Amino acid sequence: MSESIDYWSLLYVFVLAAFIGLGVIRRVSRLLHTPLMSITNAISGIAVIGSIIVTGGDYPTGIRIMGAIALFASMTNIVSGFLITDRMLKMFKTDRQPKQDKRS
Amino acid sequence: MSESIDYWSLLYVFVLAAFIGLGVIRRVSRLLHTPLMSITNAISGIAVIGSIIVTGGDYPTGIRIMGAIALFASMTNIVSGFLITDRMLKMFKTDRQPKQDKRS
Amino acid sequence: MNAVVQLSYLIATVLFIFALHWMNTPMTARKGVYAGVAAMVIAIGATWAQPEVVHHGWIIVAIIAGFVVGVPLSMVPLTAVPQRTALSHAFGGLAAGLVGTAKYYLWYSEGPGELTTFRMVAIIVEIILGYLTFTGSLLAAGKLQEVKWIPQRPVTYPLQNLTNLGLLAIAVVVGVALTVNPTAAWAPALFPVVILLALAFGVLLIIPIGGADMPTVIAILNSYAGLSAVAMGFVLDNKLLITAGALDGASGLILAIIMCKAMNRSFLNVLFGAFGQAQQAKTGGDQKIYKEETIEGGAQVLEQANLVVIIPGYGMAVAQAQHKVRELYDQLKRRGVTVKFAIHPVAGRMPGHMNVLLAEADIPYTDLVEMDEINPDMPQCDVALVVGANDVVNPSARSEKTSPIYGMPIIDADRAKTVFAIKRSKNPGFAGIDNELYFSERTWMLFGDAKNVVGELVKQLSGSGMH
Amino acid sequence: MNAVVQLSYLIATVLFIFALHWMNTPMTARKGVYAGVAAMVIAIGATWAQPEVVHHGWIIVAIIAGFVVGVPLSMVPLTAVPQRTALSHAFGGLAAGLVGTAKYYLWYSEGPGELTTFRMVAIIVEIILGYLTFTGSLLAAGKLQEVKWIPQRPVTYPLQNLTNLGLLAIAVVVGVALTVNPTAAWAPALFPVVILLALAFGVLLIIPIGGADMPTVIAILNSYAGLSAVAMGFVLDNKLLITAGALDGASGLILAIIMCKAMNRSFLNVLFGAFGQAQQAKTGGDQKIYKEETIEGGAQVLEQANLVVIIPGYGMAVAQAQHKVRELYDQLKRRGVTVKFAIHPVAGRMPGHMNVLLAEADIPYTDLVEMDEINPDMPQCDVALVVGANDVVNPSARSEKTSPIYGMPIIDADRAKTVFAIKRSKNPGFAGIDNELYFSERTWMLFGDAKNVVGELVKQLSGSGMH
């Protein structure tokens, strides 16, 4: 019972999050679609929290190895994703008239 | 434990729903702010689902009376809210050039 | 709750979100209503079908009663919409309060274990918000309806805000006491105290607020009602209640913010500023001279114009002049005059007030232009026809730092080549201040009730125009 | 999970939402990055602090390794961004797949009770999506990187789609079998079968797709990666994973939709159309004559113009000509010529490709105009300078029903008074079709590598202009 309820909350959270995702992404400036791709890469690195548990738990080595690889892969996404996004965003200049951006 | 988890999901749902609410409402056409007020009245009638349980449950009469009053109040909101919203919306005409709406 | 119920609630949630999403344009708005109705039906059905619901008689009776009262309530004239809205918040608050109360006593007697701290907090929040919304909204509705024995002007007394906050503080303290030991023998006796304090606080919160500030207050009460539904959701562990309540609360909050922004006022100022008083204070200072214009003259200037911008205000609503305005609009269009309506976000007494009225009069919403869109064109405008608007066209909002409406964005009627202003008297508007616009050399007054004056203009034009 | 962890996850969720919200304008975008980093740090810290995490060595090693690989990966040239993105999807998919696998075997041996049906479904979905994203994205990255031993052109064979779907079907069937009895003796042996099938499916899904369609496919793989994270969230009962995954998935989906719309193609057509083939097929039909223009002539016309619209395309990216283009922009501006850039949504090979390149060259983004905004002004445009763009300015998209790009919205270069087109040869662009624009009587070609040609133009102008 409590379990089924729990799954329902997860489903609820998913549906609501999907709505937010669609709403927010649809309003991302077209200028920034490339940085958007890379920042979502970084965010997808959130799998890291699953990997940490598996790697650091008191489990058989085989399991923990899988975890460690997953952890490495996620960290790579996080690090490279955020760094390259910031690197790209640094490039966008207004010519010091920030008010004039038509596309935001 | 399971209980605390459960409360956290409720909190999660609330936060996500608040984001959706702010996102959606901010984009409601200014033309329709009056109908918006009345449709949210109707939606607030959702308290009806709490009232039904209290009214229809096998509880002491005092409790059930409170429930019945709450149920009546909520139903009133639902009925009048949706009806008046629809009545107002029926009035909005485009002059048969729906493409020209500037504000939507 | 079984899977079917859970699923129905999830579907209802999604439908509610779409209902509000579709309000983003008049073209899809009605679809939104249907989505909302569908969601509500599903939610009610799923709940009613639950096993713990064993008695159906009262439910049916209450639902029927809801229809009996709700249907007529939905037929009120548009001018009464603000008080209807307030009334509905009162009902919403009452429902939340009652369910919270019922649940508390139920659990106290039948399942004290259920009264966890988290739940008690939720219950206290629910009832405080619920009951204060109840009395507060009732009073607000009364003021808007101008019920005789309810004072229109703000009622103030020394240390008012202090008293109110003190009262709230007590309620909170008692609430905490209950939360800490909800199952104590004295708890059921103390519970009603919180209720009474909340009811009282609702009244005291509203009496110092002037009738004209009510729309903003109503929006704030709207978000309280929403939040009390959220609290109910936490109490009953029901996510549908939480989502719907959050949507509701968000709407109230955003409308309140829009109004405050457009009036350049802060929440606090609205809630504790006892603003309406200014009205009494400043009224009736008019040494300057008004230039009047005759109907004939006005009609002539109008028909010679290329671009006429009509600026409606609260006065059009009071006079119910929108249908006459539509006739004027037709007459001018027939003569090839371009006619636009300039809509200020807080023209009238509720958000979107002018839009509904003009829509009621069958004016295509494509000719209703928002302030920010029309202002750049005002210098090209030959005639700005101000129909019962005042504050929203008051230039002192731009210049006079001292003015109560200083900083409020306005419609630039004063930049038009000619201005005709229709109002009954020399009295100020809601903000209670004189309006420089009426004394500008480009402005001519057309004194009288908006409906009559516009009607006269139409007669003139149709008289002259029908050859 | 204790309250602190729960709270941290909630905060991280909110920060992720803001991170993406702030991407809605370049002015706040960097704030978004910081929000994202903060969220990630909080999430990692909260997780690591949990009691069940007892071994720290490997975690530290893995994190360090992540930095060692991640930092260089973030320094790739902008032209390599698409393959970097694909690679990162591969990593994401791998992580999801591995965690799902690990969890299954863990529960099988230590807590069979945990393997509820719901959870098994989630695990199966997670590993299928995860592993197919892994191989699929690797292959996509390879194709984009033009790794020699990976075939660029679509590899097709009879009954291809049937085989693929068949394979997927088998994987699903096995998955169902596992879901029904996850703790059977044979289950652990069958589990790897699903993995292998998923890995194989990923490869087969991509090989029939032409290199140029990869951007769209990458976006689709992006949403798969997101969904596998969501599935992981269901497996681990973790709401943060679910929300972040959903945001990720939504982004991939929307970008894919935008690209498909802008190319007037359907998802299915991209996935199963083996589109790139057309390229080979149609290439190299040019009987019509091109009119060429000299650098001198071109430079002259440019400096006499009032409004010059530069239309960059994939060719500018290939030639890395953006910096030279910036110099040209400066030269013309110095002469009082108005210069705008017309950006087509799918110019280049990834969404927003042109914007980043031009931003890299310090061109203010306020001069980058979207297709829909610039097209109305094209008739007033004196010179449209097409720099390595082709399909996005191909008028046949408007008229020729038979054309593969029929219906794709284009930039109306052909409506400009004069058109200069820079490209190296007479070869067609990505869609593999001739471009009427090049044969119009208003068009003059400037053959050569974009960087050189633009460089020459700049030399001319600076030579003549510096007096």
Ligand SMILES: NC(=O)c1ccc[n+]([C@@H]2O[C@H](COP(=O)([O-])OP(=O)(O)OC[C@H]3O[C@@H](n4cnc5c(N)ncnc54)[C@H](OP(=O)(O)O)[C@@H]3O)[C@@H](O)[C@H]2O)c1
């Ligand atoms: N819309 C909202 O949501 C909202 C909410 C809260 C507060 N407010 C406030 O309400 C005000 C709205 O501005 P507004 O310009 O629309 O209205 P206003 O400033 O209140 O002025 C209304 C004018 O209409 C005239 N009038 C009244 N009855 C009339 C009749 N029967 N025929 C002709 N004229 C009539 C009045 O002058 P006479 O008495 O001389 O006729 C008055 O000058 C703003 O100050 C705004 O801040 C609006």
Ligand SMILES: NC(=O)c1ccc[n+]([C@@H]2O[C@H](COP(=O)([O-])OP(=O)(O)OC[C@H]3O[C@@H](n4cnc5c(N)ncnc54)[C@H](OP(=O)(O)O)[C@@H]3O)[C@@H](O)[C@H]2O)c1
């Ligand atoms: N942006 C996206 O997200 C995306 C995704 C998927 C597909 N696509 C597709 O990609 C295409 C993009 O259109 P586009 O007009 O930007 O590019 P295009 O149609 O591929 O044309 C590129 C042109 O640049 C020329 N070129 C190549 N290298 C050059 C160099 N070094 N110097 C000068 N010119 C050079 C080529 O002609 P030469 O070989 O003669 O030089 C070619 O005509 C569209 O068909 C779009 O559907 C885009």
